[in-house]
Amino acid sequence: MINNALAVAGIVIKELYRRKDFYVLFVLTALITLLLGCVNFFNDDRIARYLKEICLLLIWISSLIIAVTTTARQIPAERENRTIFPLLAKPLTRGHLVFGKFLGCWFASGLSLVVFYFFFCVVSGAREHQWPLLIYLQALWLHWILLALVVAMVLLGSIMFAAPSSNSTICFIFIVGILLVGRHLHRIAIQLQEPIRTIVSVIYFAIPHLEFYDIREMIVHNLPPISMLACLIATVYAIGYTAFFLIATWLVFRRKSLTA
Amino acid sequence: MPDLVKIEKLRVEYRSRESQNGFKVAVDGLDLTVGSGEVFGFLGPNGAGKTTTMNVLLGFVSPSSGSASLFGVDVREPIARQRIGYLPELTYYYKFLSAEELLRFYGKIFRIPKGELEKRIDSILKLVELEHARKRLIKTYSKGMQQRAGIAQALINNPDLLILDEPTSGLDPIGRMKVREIIQRLKEEGKTVFFSSHELGEVETVCDRVAILYQGKLQVEGRVDDLVKNYKTNLEQIFLKVIGYQSSQAV
């Protein structure tokens, strides 16, 4: 299984670095960050936090665009171009294909993340003359773990929704929605009347809490690294949801007609 | 001659809203065998059930009833596909890969050792005459070259059985001739080829045996020479007669 999945993953990674998406997003991020870095605010060249915040925001946007769009088109493109037929005519199951696509998208997103975070590290270090590497590594790790969850979720969407564009849009709304209001849902719920209260509470406990993986504020405000135990629990939490989405994808895809 | 492909009482039904009973029969009670080293032509008009039968053989579609096996192994087992090569109709391979990368990818799935894989890629690209373009991205290929890249991927595991779904569809005369030559060469190498086509002249030239399917049912099966002898006409006329086609002139 691993051999087949890695072979499929290799193709996804090749696709990412041969397409222009990543380069365009990276250049845009770098350009905007560097331009903003050149801005003179009251003749003070030690101001750094706004730059870190904007750079991290751009990295988050870019990484989500890369992960969601790359994943959303994988299986639909295989079906549309009919490459899924020669592929599944080989000793490769649909489960291998789903897992391989997941690994490929996750590794590819991870590679792009490394490039983005390296750039961030250079920019923030150049401004602040300090490199809090531990929290940067924590941010990178949690961000990558989050992308595993996102990739698995989008993969399920790519089997369920007809077009990659609709899948991408729905997933973006879902992801951004969770990132913005996920952690407040319970507080919102207790102010509501029944049965909405129960429904919102159930949603709160059921959704994957993506905001756990966003420690940008900690980095921006030079706060100390988060505890390793919290990191570990967040990782296990993400693995659980990722596995759930992957199994759901496999179960749906197993019964899906390839020709439809 | 041992049977590489064996289909017994195969029936495939699809859900259909258009049909009164809620389903449509794509293949109905099909019995078929293909022996080792044969070139078998699978004929029929569009919608006859050829591709559905192939999809069953490849494990893409589950039969409603009956059975199908490759090399004596049920087609639902992935291992049954270890020794086959498949060329689907009208496939647009990964355009961001070159031909040799495409073959390397498929070779990895078969766990072919690296050294052997490289040798095999060399020989296959030579066979399909894509040696000169091996490093070029597939998106720069002509349709004929893409189809030959498809044949190359079908051959990467040195299969004993090749299943080709309309391999010459959409190609110009030179492209068709090249594909035909490849099939001939494979036949000379002793490979078993099971292919569907609408090019009846080509089938007559290349195939040892043919089967004609119409509305999901097997109408005729036999050696090409025998059919031509029995019906006292060429394969095209036999085909038209079997499916009950009458030209407007005849009417």
Next chain:
Amino acid sequence: MPKLFLAFLFVLCFSVAALRENTPSISVATPRQPDVNTGAGLLSSLMGDSRRMFANHFFSKADAYFHSGYYPTIFDRSASPERSHLQGGGGEQPEGEDHNHSEHDEKAGFLGEPLDCLESFGRNFFPSQHSHLETGNERELLPWLKLSAELDPQKIETYTIASFWLRTRLGKTNEAEQFLREGLHANPNSYEILFELGRICEENHKDTACAHNLYALALQKWTDEKNRGGSPDEFVCQQITAFAARLEERAGNFPAAIGYLEKLKEISPAKDLIGKQILDLRAKIDGPGIPLKK
């Protein structure tokens, strides 16, 4: 030919960029004083009234930075202080700029007890401890204030607050003054900005004459607005008169100081205290040996 066309486009873009260089839309990048009004005109054409929304957002952002990211979202807003904490450092406290920490911290505990294990665990991943920017790190607020001012030049508190941090914590009096003058250019009738400029003259430049004029002008603008039927901020008026009175007192011009204090007494809730100050000053005038400034 295509290369020639590209070259032409490049030259065209460069020329347009060179022409645009003098415009305030890019003035953030230059230390020169921008023409704020024109900039607002351009931004308002591009963004309409939404620029005010963004300006408010960036202003809140600066406030959030002041609290090192420990800041209520709209969902926690009901539990948060009503006014920006940044304002505490502005013109509201003429004598001491330090925050009233006990009350402030009480208000800032907006998170409360976690409702469930997910919320409790989630607090590991964002700033959940209250702290303030200090030791020069207050500079981190400035980009957001500058951006807020660019988007909404009529938001006066942006100028006064930025000026406060610039001159008191970062020692950037010139930058503070220049920023206030930009604000004054966009809001010529702003008594708040005039008052802040007066404080710079008094406290930083030690130019009492200039400060006197600015306080007087600020008071005039405040009165004008009142006469026009507006509802100018009485607290600012109290501050202006208090500062003007103190300035006159330091200069030995007691009658003028008494004049300001009389005015302050009319509007201040601490009438007794001011009455006592007036009496003290009158005693100084009447007392022997105190030279009177003519």
